[in-house]
Structures are given as C-alpha cells and as structure tokens.
Amino acid sequence: MSAAPATHPGAEATWMFREAAQAADVVGAQLAANRGPLATLAADLRRRPPAFVATCARGSSDHAATFGKALIETRLGLVTASVSPSVGSVYGVRQQLGDALFIAISQSGRSPDLLLNAEAAREAGARVVALVNVADSPLAALADVVVPLHAGPERSVAATKSYLASLSALLQLVSAWDAEPALADALDALPDALRAAWNCDWAPAREGLRQARNLFVLGRGPGLGAAQELALKFKETCGLHAEAYSAAEVRHGPMALVGAGFPVLMLAQPDDTGPGTRALADELRARGASVWLTDAGGDADLPLPAAPHPAFAPLLQVQAFYRMANALSLARGFDPDMPPHLNKVTETI
Known part of the structure; x- marks a missing residue:
C-alpha cells in the first residue's frame, strides 16, 4: 500500500476532511455502544422472522440502504426492497407492510416524507427500526427500535462519517441477526481498517479528474451503494457529473458512451x-477509457488495505474516496463544505 497522500493546500482545514477523518473512531464507539441493543433486536428477529425487509431513505442514507439490501439478501436470503417515500407522502397509498421489517435510515430524522412512511408502516403492522443520528428526533419517536448512529454533529453539508456509521450499523445488525461468527468476529478490526483506508493514496484519480466533466462509477453487489455514494459526492462537492451503475447493468446501454478518454472509476x-x-x-x-480500479494489492490503480471481511470493502472504498474527493473539490475551485444550492438538512414531502 502506498504511503499517506500529500493533501491539497488547505485540504485538512475543511469540515469534510475533519469529519471524515473521525469515521474510524465513530465506528469503534458505535460498535461498542450498540452491541447489546442490536443483540436483543437480532434475537427477536430470529424468534419472529419478518416476511421481508423494506427500507426507506433518501440521498446518502438511501445509498446505505442499497448496501443493506445486498447484505441482507446475500447473508440472510431475505427479500429486501426500497420503499419510495413519495408513494405514501405524495400519492397517499398505504403499502401492505404487515409482517415486514421496515428500516428507516436518516441523519436528522426530521424529513416529513420519511416520517409519514414510518408511521404508515407501523400502522400496517411492520416492525419499524430507525437508524438515525439524532436519537431524540421525530423519526426515533415513531420507531419500535432506535439504532443510534453515534456519529456526532456534522457541519459539512456533505455527509461522511454519518454515512459510514449507517453502513457499520447495518453490518452489526446483520452480523448479530445471522449469528455467523466470521462477520461478528471481524467487526472488531473494522476501525483499524478504516484508518488504513484513510491513508491510501488516490492521487492518480484526483489528478486525472481535475479537468473532467463526466464519469461513470461502477460497483456491484455490496459495492453498488458505494458507487452511488461516490457519484453523489462527485456532483455535490466537485461539480462533476457522475453516474453510478452496476458493473453488470452498465452493459445494458450506458456502455455506448464509453470511448477513448472517458473516465471510469x-x-x-x-x-x-x-x-x-x-x-x-x-x-x-482496451477501448481507450481512462479507468481507475480500486482494489486491495500493490497493482491496483487506487489501492486499498485488505478487508478483514469481504462485506467491509465498500466502507474502505468510501473512506479512501472521501479524502480524495475533498482535495479534488478544492482543486476544481469548490468548497466541499458548502455545495451550491444545498442545505445540511433536506426536508422533502
């Protein structure tokens, strides 16, 4: 693995940098604080298994839900679907969620559409679990079980440590629910793996994307949610049009855009x-595209530490990316803490 990267002048002064750098400590504290409550929830889920899982979220939290879907379906074999908040809040249609586990993910726990859907899910007979950073929020008050993210305040508009805390909370929930020791035993190594990822040198992508206008971000399985998160942060902090696709789905049409010089992460x-x-x-x-591949090992374009467990890889990818994106944002003349036209808390209906 390469030595710690040189940062853009001023890069360490941004809130995005400082908050993302806290992620390993946040995750370590979260895993300790939530171990007992999640063990209790997992025991109840094994005793009364849900018929399916429904997730409800927006923005970065919905990208965490994409990760959760892959994790739950591949480790528990339980169908997991994303519920569109607008179905309940705009169209007023009540979903048939009896016997479901309804997982709502939010930083603030205040968005009206998420609250309406969580309340409707509870009334329909679902067990409502809230993964939320503000433990005394309106969403937490609606939930049967609250899983605090313990990320602490975030001042940068771009969510970083709270996103990674959402992923680690899902990992801890599934590891307790699955009762398979390999994942649970590996969780203790996650904070140190995140620290190693933070020190990875992704300068080739930073320099290669300095003048870019468009790119694809490709992931698959548990990594699809990470690809979605990277694409959002490229737009949000760097003014760079990025689209996320499954590495399988990109062949169904979007590949037509990839030619000489087209950037792909x-x-x-x-x-x-x-x-x-x-x-x-x-x-x-071979088509001439500019490709940066993230992988563990010395021959990767964008190196990563070896993941203590395969399910951890998306967290390490995102953590290394946040440092690079912060520097790229500044290099392109943006302020990563204050993206244009955006607010820290977005309340939609």
Missing part, C-alpha cells in the same frame, strides 16, 4: 463479482 469487491469487474476494467481500457 471502478470498485472491485473481494467476492465472486471481483473477477468480472476486473475483466470489465480490462475491456474498457
């Missing part, structure tokens, strides 16, 4: 999808 997972992603990277390079 690819997230390789240390699981059965990894070989296909690496083969796709080779194919895109």
Whole structure:
C-alpha cells in the first residue's frame, strides 16, 4: 500500500476532511455502544422472522440502504426492497407492510416524507427500526427500535462519517441477526481498517479528474451503494457529473458512451463479482477509457488495505474516496463544505 497522500493546500482545514477523518473512531464507539441493543433486536428477529425487509431513505442514507439490501439478501436470503417515500407522502397509498421489517435510515430524522412512511408502516403492522443520528428526533419517536448512529454533529453539508456509521450499523445488525461468527468476529478490526483506508493514496484519480466533466462509477453487489455514494459526492462537492451503475447493468446501454478518454472509476469487491469487474476494467481500457480500479494489492490503480471481511470493502472504498474527493473539490475551485444550492438538512414531502 502506498504511503499517506500529500493533501491539497488547505485540504485538512475543511469540515469534510475533519469529519471524515473521525469515521474510524465513530465506528469503534458505535460498535461498542450498540452491541447489546442490536443483540436483543437480532434475537427477536430470529424468534419472529419478518416476511421481508423494506427500507426507506433518501440521498446518502438511501445509498446505505442499497448496501443493506445486498447484505441482507446475500447473508440472510431475505427479500429486501426500497420503499419510495413519495408513494405514501405524495400519492397517499398505504403499502401492505404487515409482517415486514421496515428500516428507516436518516441523519436528522426530521424529513416529513420519511416520517409519514414510518408511521404508515407501523400502522400496517411492520416492525419499524430507525437508524438515525439524532436519537431524540421525530423519526426515533415513531420507531419500535432506535439504532443510534453515534456519529456526532456534522457541519459539512456533505455527509461522511454519518454515512459510514449507517453502513457499520447495518453490518452489526446483520452480523448479530445471522449469528455467523466470521462477520461478528471481524467487526472488531473494522476501525483499524478504516484508518488504513484513510491513508491510501488516490492521487492518480484526483489528478486525472481535475479537468473532467463526466464519469461513470461502477460497483456491484455490496459495492453498488458505494458507487452511488461516490457519484453523489462527485456532483455535490466537485461539480462533476457522475453516474453510478452496476458493473453488470452498465452493459445494458450506458456502455455506448464509453470511448477513448472517458473516465471510469471502478470498485472491485473481494467476492465472486471481483473477477468480472476486473475483466470489465480490462475491456474498457482496451477501448481507450481512462479507468481507475480500486482494489486491495500493490497493482491496483487506487489501492486499498485488505478487508478483514469481504462485506467491509465498500466502507474502505468510501473512506479512501472521501479524502480524495475533498482535495479534488478544492482543486476544481469548490468548497466541499458548502455545495451550491444545498442545505445540511433536506426536508422533502
């Protein structure tokens, strides 16, 4: 793994940098604080298994839900679907959520559409679990079980540590629910793995994207939510139009845009999808695309530490990316803490 990257002048002074740098400590404290409550919830879920899982979130929190979907479906074999908040808040249609586990994910716990859907889910007979950073929020008051993210205040508009805290909370929930020791035992190593990821040098992508106007971010399986998060942060902090796709779905149309010089950032997972992603990277390079592949190992374009467990890879990818994105934002003349036209708390209906 490369030495710690040189940062853009002033990069360490941003709130985005300082808050993202706290993620490892946040996750360590969160895992300790939530161990007992999540063990109790997991025991109840094993005793009374839900028929399916529904998630409800927006923005970065919805990208965390994408990760949760992959995690729950691949480890528990339980169908997991994203509920559109607008179905309840705009169209007024009550979903048939009896016997479901309804997971609402939010930083503030205040958005009206999320509150309406959580209340409707509870009335329909679902068990409502809130993963929320503000533990005394209106969303928390509606939930049957509250899982605090313990991320602390975030001053940068761009969410960083709270996003990673959402992913670690989902990991801890699924590891307790699955009762499979490998994932649970590996969780203790997650904070140190995040610290190692923070020190990875992604300067090649930072320099290569300084003048870019568009790019694809590709992931698959548990890494799709990470690809979505990276694409959002490129737009939000760098003024860079980025679109996230599954490394499988990109072949169904979007590939037509990839030609000479087209930038593509690819997230390789240390699981059965990894070989296909690496083969796709080779194919895109053969077309002349500018490809940066994230992977563990010395030959990766964008290096990462080896993940203590394959399910951790998306967290390490995102943590390394946040440092690079902060510097890229400044290099492109933006303030990563204050994206234009955005507020820290977005309340939608």
